[in-house]
Amino acid sequence: MLLSFLAITTIAVVRLRDLFAVVMLFGIFSLLSAAIFVTLDAVDVAFTEAAVGAGISTVLMLATLTLTTRTESPPRHGTLLPLLVVCVTGGALVYGTLDMPRFGDPQAPIHQHVAPRYLQDSPAEIGLPNVVTSVLASYRGYDTLGEVTVIFTAGAGVLMLLGAIRRRTACCDDTGKGGSAVNHNLVLRVVAKILIPFVLLFALYVQFHGDFGPGGGFQAGVIFAAAFILYTLIFGLAAARAVASPGVLRVLSALGVLLFAGVGLAGIFAGGDFLDYGVLASHPVAGQHLGILLIELGVGTTVAAVMIMIFYLFAGRTR
Amino acid sequence: MATVLGLYNYWIAIFLMMAGFYVVIAHGNLVKKIVGLSIFQVAVFILYISMGKVQGGSAPILAAGVTSYSNPLPHVLILTAIVVGVATIALGLALVIRINEAYGTVEEDNIHSQDEPE
Amino acid sequence: MFAAAILAVLVTMGLALIRAFRGPTVYDRILAVNMFGTKTVLFIAVYGFLSGRPDFLDIALVYALINFISTVAVLKFFEYGGPGRAATTPDEGEGD
Amino acid sequence: MAMIVDALSWVFLLTGGFLGVSGGIGILRFPDFFTRLHAAGVTDTLCAALILLGLMMQAGWGLVAVKLAFIILFLSFTGPVAAHALARAALHGGLMPLLHRAEDDPSKS
Numbered sequence: 356m357l358l359s360f361l362a363i364t365t366i367a368v369v370r371l372r373d374l375f376a377v378v379m380l381f382g383i384f385s386l387l388s389a390a391i392f393v394t395l396d397a398v399d400v401a402f403t404e405a406a407v408g409a410g411i412s413t414v415l416m417l418a419t420l421t422l423t424t425r426t427e428s429p430p431r432h433g434t435l436l437p438l439l440v441v442c443v444t445g446g447a448l449v450y451g452t453l454d455m456p457r458f459g460d461p462q463a464p465i466h467q468h469v470a471p472r473y474l475q476d477s478p479a480e481i482g483l484p485n486v487v488t489s490v491l492a493s494y495r496g497y498d499t500l501g502e503v504t505v506i507f508t509a510g511a512g513v514l515m516l517l518g519a520i521r522r523r524t525a526c527c528d529d530t531g532k533g534g535s536a537v538n539h540n541l542v543l544r545v546v547a548k549i550l551i552p553f554v555l556l557f558a559l560y561v562q563f564h565g566d567f568g569p570g571g572g573f574q575a576g577v578i579f580a581a582a583f584i585l586y587t588l589i590f591g592l593a594a595a596r597a598v599a600s601p602g603v604l605r606v607l608s609a610l611g612v613l614l615f616a617g618v619g620l621a622g623i624f625a626g627g628d629f630l631d632y633g634v635l636a637s638h639p640v641a642g643q644h645l646g647i648l649l650i651e652l653g654v655g656t657t658v659a660a661v662m663i664m665i666f667y668l669f670a671g672r673t674r
Numbered sequence: 675m676a677t678v679l680g681l682y683n684y685w686i687a688i689f690l691m692m693a694g695f696y697v698v699i700a701h702g703n704l705v706k707k708i709v710g711l712s713i714f715q716v717a718v719f720i721l722y723i724s725m726g727k728v729q730g731g732s733a734p735i736l737a738a739g740v741t742s743y744s745n746p747l748p749h750v751l752i753l754t755a756i757v758v759g760v761a762t763i764a765l766g767l768a769l770v771i772r773i774n775e776a777y778g779t780v781e782e783d784n785i786h787s788q789d790e791p792e
Numbered sequence: 793m794f795a796a797a798i799l800a801v802l803v804t805m806g807l808a809l810i811r812a813f814r815g816p817t818v819y820d821r822i823l824a825v826n827m828f829g830t831k832t833v834l835f836i837a838v839y840g841f842l843s844g845r846p847d848f849l850d851i852a853l854v855y856a857l858i859n860f861i862s863t864v865a866v867l868k869f870f871e872y873g874g875p876g877r878a879a880t881t882p883d884e885g886e887g888d
Numbered sequence: 889m890a891m892i893v894d895a896l897s898w899v900f901l902l903t904g905g906f907l908g909v910s911g912g913i914g915i916l917r918f919p920d921f922f923t924r925l926h927a928a929g930v931t932d933t934l935c936a937a938l939i940l941l942g943l944m945m946q947a948g949w950g951l952v953a954v955k956l957a958f959i960i961l962f963l964s965f966t967g968p969v970a971a972h973a974l975a976r977a978a979l980h981g982g983l984m985p986l987l988h989r990a991e992d993d994p995s996k997s
Contacts, residue, residue, distance in 0.1 A: 800905025
């Protein structure tokens with residue numbers, strides 16, 4: 356573990372070079388940090404970071420790079436002042452850590468407050484082995500609803516920024532595709548055809564197995580989107596658009612948020628509080644199960660739809 | 675020595691955070707700035723997750739025969755933060771693309787110099 | 793024994809990392825990243841066994857998938873971009 | 889029987905680890921891109937398969953072994969394909985193999 360940390364620091368130092376290399380190193384950086392999350396017991400987080408950090412954001416950054424310049428212009432004025440600011444801030448933060456509990460200390464204040472309650476009572480109240488899922492979907496349901504809304508808003512924002520001027524690029528969109536060597540690569544096409552169904556199946560497994568192991572709506576949505584990104588990369592944008600059209604995606608992304616909120620409202624109508632799933636079925640634990648299943652589905656739908664939509668928009672610009 | 679070992683994770687997180695911060699404030703290239711921003715994000719994630727770790731604990735998925743678990747709360751927070759983070763990055767990159775279309779450059783200095791004559 | 797395997801994996805990760813830093817061409821970097829990704833998959837799988845809870849192999853599976861996708865993505869975008877700008881691709885793409 | 893399986897899995901793990909390290913050295917020491925690709929591409933897949941096979945033997949039958957089998961399957965699909973695509977792209981991108989150096993050098997991945 357210490358070795359990995361060391362590696363990360365070197366990456367962080369060496370990363371000051373041309374942009375393409377920077378993005379490649381950023382991919383490694385994400386993989387490393389996800390490995391560190393595994394060693395720190397945060398399997399769900401590692402799952403998400405693997406799919407999101409290493410996959411989606413690297414792809415998006417690459418797409419941006421092809422649209423803009425490849426290298427960074429060297430002249431920068433006054434690196435001394437930022438360095439000073441950074442050193443002072445870092446020094447202050449390090450000074451702050453001196454008062455912090457030691458790493459892994461079970462007596463640290465963070466472990467004394469709500470966490471024991473989650474760990475001890477959630478089996479009886481929710482009945483799911485994966486505590487992260489039950490906290491995410493049930494105890495902290497409001498937060499998660501907020502996050503999903505943020506993602507939806509971000510998707511809408513990207514749509515506004517990049518979706519508007521399609522006319523100019525539309526001509527190239529039809530003619531310029533299908534040309535490159537990757538597109539003509541028979542091996543890639545065949546393997547992708549074999550793999551993609553399994554990937555989709557795996558996404559569904561992650562979606563519905565999230566109650567018992569690491570996984571859940573966020574991860575499943577991203578994996579689902581990754582399958583579509585693979586399809587788009589190999590078979591071209593038009594083919595992917597034919598499978599999942601942008602209109603359908605827009606509807607789906609909204610539908611996920613609505614499903615989440617709708618489950619919350621159903622709780623009110625059934626006589627409980629907003630996002631209180633205990634009342635949805637005859638038995639509270641069964642109600643919790645149903646509610647978590649439904650909102651995870653909502654989360655998964657929104658995340659997948661928004662990610663695919665963002666990727667379409669970026670890829671549409673690239674052509 | 676015990677202090678150094680006990681705080682090593684936090685210090686690494688702070689170092690990464692500062693590296694990201696430095697990239698954001700010192701570099702003129704907007705794509706680079708976004709990379710710096712995401713490094714900063716990952717540093718925050720690592721800080722949170724290291725706080726949630728319990729020595730000898732295990733992943734917070736209940737199983738028979740395991741008694742000590744790490745704290746699940748930071749995991750939940752960071753889980754959602756990662757996805758929101760990528761949404762932020764996507765939005766930022768979209769903005770960069772539009773800026774590139776409008777100005778023909780992604781260097782901050784060039785953008786400023788184009789703005790000034792008006 | 794797991795410790796030995798994990799050590800080997802870590803050493804390989806380090807070597808690939810050095811290549812990623814030095815790599816004279818872009819392809820070297822892509823290769824190093826790809827290799828690094830495979831080693832990360834192995835690291836996670838072995839670590840699961842080392843820590844006594846080998847139930848979390850889903851993560852390793854996701855890594856394998858993501859690694860493949862990002863390699864394909866890099867190649868794709870790199871080809872489109874060519875050495876210069878991206879805007880000139882359509883005719884170049886048709887010519888192939 | 890159990891001991892044989894155990895010993896076999898150790899052998900697999902160690903061989904896998906050795907292959908991984910040798911691939912790492914290869915990627916660092918070889919002179920040009922295609923030889924490096926050769927070093928990495930060949931060892932990578934086999935190393936992963938061997939290590940995972942060793943783990944599979946340690947795990948015994950069950951969900952874990954099935955998942956490991958899936959990872960092996962997946963890696964043995966994607967590894968060579970990625971190497972192939974990489975070689976093609978490099979050739980396409982104008983990178984030529986280092987032919988004049990020695991007779992055993994022209995690397996076909």
